[in-house]
Amino acid sequence: MKRGTLFVFATVMVDMLGVGLIAPVLPQLLLHLTGNNVARTASVFGVFGATFALMQFLCSPLLGVLSDRLGRKPVLVLSNLGLSLDYVLMAVSPTVGWLFAGRVIAGITSASMATASAYVADVTEPQERARSFGLLGVAFGLGFIAGPAIGGLLGGVSLRLPFWFAAALSLVNATYSFFLLPESLPRERRNAMVWRRANPFGSLQLLRSHPQLMGLASVSFLNTLAGVVLPSIYVLYVEERYGWNSRSIGFSLMLLGLCSGLTQAALVKPVVAVLGERKTMLLGLLCGATGMMIFGTANTSLLFVCGIPCIAAWGLAPAAAQSVLTGQVGASEQGQLQGALMSLSSIAALLGPEIFTSIYARSFHKTDQWNLPGIAWLLAGLILFSAALLMLRVTRTSPSTVERERLEGLNIVENP
Incomplete structure (x- = not known):
């Protein structure tokens, strides 16, 4: 490093x-x-x-x-x-x-x-x-x-x-x-201050100005929106459906954290090396969707825990997506790109809790044959599956800038 x-x-x-x-x-x-x-x-x-x-x-x-x-x-x-x-x-x-x-x-x-x-x-x-x-x-x-x-x-x-x-x-x-952090952006690579870019709506111009960027940013938004389900209902759900106490919840969250950390620390590099960034994103999103489906349909604690590795493998997607997104813009636009992505994430953080908690609150009907306590998880899984389909569509026309530069470095892509 x-x-x-x-x-x-x-x-x-x-x-x-x-x-x-x-x-x-x-x-x-x-x-x-x-x-x-x-x-x-x-x-x-x-x-x-x-x-x-x-x-x-x-x-x-x-x-x-x-x-x-x-x-x-x-x-x-x-x-x-x-x-x-x-x-x-x-x-x-x-x-x-x-x-x-x-x-x-x-x-x-x-x-x-x-x-x-x-x-x-x-x-x-x-x-x-x-x-x-x-x-x-x-x-x-x-x-x-x-x-x-x-x-x-x-x-x-x-x-x-x-x-x-x-x-x-x-x-x-x-x-x-x-005192210790070295500056990463040299003066000659810095951008002029343009105030119309310094607001959430102006920042969208950058996303619209590059091929694939708006589509990939939309995938990132859907990914974040689905992720909001975890802090919104996780504790309430496992308490109500499986009768878990604070200790069980703490251990399950620790397991999820450890598995997610292992995925991002040890698996991202080898998986990207074998599959490439596009397929790694797809794998991560589909693993996340699968994990959400398991969470939503598991009728026992053991089955629910089986979904944790899938949720952890979901961590492959954001790392690969960030790599592809940053490869679409120059050094002088990286901050603007990250600000735009953070704004989209903030919208997800504003909308997500209300969406998932409202659905969860209406999903428990113990005397009703339509009792569907896991429907909020199923919705999150559907959102991730939609994100995977969108990602396939917006990246099918050409390889990412990152992939193209890598291939050129290996002399696989011929110069015109």
Whole structure:
């Protein structure tokens, strides 16, 4: 792994560790500030989630364009400083309004994953990008798996302690990025600042301007939308259908995390080498669809667990897709591309919870012959299958830029 990739791997992992730290205690702190009003807490927590996604939707293209103009490093540093301020604000918050302001700041500055993806595209060769994006997914997963565990322990001491710890981590991350992270985008490869590109609608011009890019971005959107089903209903579903307790749920999520990490760390590179990026995307999407179908139809706990390896293998698709997407644009447009993709992901994050929780809430009719508790999972599987068909259609006309460059490097494609 190159030095720059290693640094950004660590940056993303620490960033996600901070996000995961507050996950177990934010609802509890909100409940405390609402005077233990459960109904109000649930309503406000939903508003928090929607606000965070909305700010990402609005601001990700701006930060992407800024990273193309100023470089990746300043955006990563400012992002972590903003998150540190967010955590401090929530740690001292005396009212719900303060917490809301913190979530707005977090949504604006949460550009680390998009900018990190642009960074990886800058410093890796096209044929190595799928593996590097897979490792970036591992960093994301490791931080998010470890964070809630540590946050739960610290929350047992004080509800506000995890916020202080997360603020310290983000500050350390910003300092580390400022002094040790090398800039990946040289000045001569930077793009001019064009404000019409720095909004969600302007960023779509980039997606429309390159062959296959809009289609592949749509595949990425569908992939993200289907993935929202996991945080939306997983815990409720296994509790209700299989009677799992907190320990069983924790172990199952840990197994899912470990299998997903193994897929992205160890399988992406060899699978892409054998199948190529297009077939790897197809395999990942079909594995994800199969896993969702198993989750939705499994009538026993054992059958449900059998779907976990399929869901883990789904991780092949995003890494290969990112590699193909970044191969469609130049170095000076990588930040704009990642900002546009993050905006689309934010739309999925806004729509997905309402779609899947509403369907799930209406799917349990214990006295009805049409009782279909797994229909939300089946819908997610259908979305992934549709994404696979769309991917086949938009990539059938020509090989990706990455594949073409690889073949030219091997002298397989003749020069005209």
